Amino acid sequence: MKTLIVEDDFTSRLMLQTFLSRYGECHVAVNGREAIHAFHTAFEAGQGYDLICMDIMMPEVDGREALKQVRLLEEARGIFSNSGVKVIMTTAVKDVKEVARCFGELCDAYLVKPIDLSKLLEKVRSYHLVP
Numbered sequence: 001m002k003t004l005i006v007e008d009d010f011t012s013r014l015m016l017q018t019f020l021s022r023y024g025e026c027h028v029a030v031n032g033r034e035a036i037h038a039f040h041t042a043f044e045a046g047q048g049y050d051l052i053c054m055d056i057m058m059p060e061v062d063g064r065e066a067l068k069q070v071r072l073l074e075e076a077r078g079i080f081s082n083s084g085v086k087v088i089m090t091t092a093v094k095d096v097k098e099v100a101r102c103f104g105e106l107c108d109a110y111l112v113k114p115i116d117l118s119k120l121l122e123k124v125r126s127y128h129l130v131p
Contacts, residue, residue: 001020001023001024001025001050001051001124001129001130002024002025002026002027002042002047002048002049002050002051003020003023003024003025003026003027003049003050003051003052003053004026004027004028004029004035004038004039004042004049004051004052004053005017005020005026005027005028005029005052005053006028006029006030006031006032006034006035006052006053006054006055006058006063006066007028007029007030007053007054007055007058007090008030008031008055008058008059009055012055012090012113012115013028013030015115015117016053016090016115016120019117019120020051020053020124023124023129023130024050024130027042027049030058031058031059031060031061032054032058032060032061032062032063032065032066032069033060033061033066035052035054035061035063035066035070036061036066036069036070039052039069039070039073039085040073043073043074043077048085049085050085050086050129051085051086051087051088051124051127051129052070052085052086052087052088053088053090053120054066054067054087054088054089054090054107055089055090055091056089056090056091056093056098056102057091057092057093063089063091063102064101064102064105067087067089067102067105067106067107068105070084070085070087071084071105071106081106081108086108086109086124086127086129087106087107087108087109088107088108088109088110088111088120088123089102089107089109089110089111090110090111090112090113090115091110091112091113092112092113093112108123108127109123111123
């Protein structure tokens with residue numbers, strides 16, 4: 001499994017990277033602009049990501065905009081969200097409207113911080129990315 005962790009908070013980023021690196025290669029981005037660049041670069045090289053864990057509230061480009069750009073890049077190549085990269089939005093925001101907006105922008109799941117690693121693993125397993 002190849003994962004992109006998009007998180008501006010060092011502690012959250014380190015926790016996700018430490019946990020997910022057990023299951024494969026992990027790259028990190030500290031904002032949505034870096035995430036879009038990393039996704040595009042890997043995608044164009046034919047080495048796309050299997051999973052993106054993306055914070056919503058970040059500087060420069062937020063997670064929702066980065067998610068939109070990821071899905072647009074996939075759609076331009078004929079890949080639709082149900083067969084594209086799995087995206088789990090991670091945030092401290094518990095607002096139902098925010099959750100609905102993220103699903104409207106085609107995320108696959110939404111986890112509220114602090115991230116429960118057992119729930120994260122359950123989601124990743126449900127996508128058949130790890131045994």
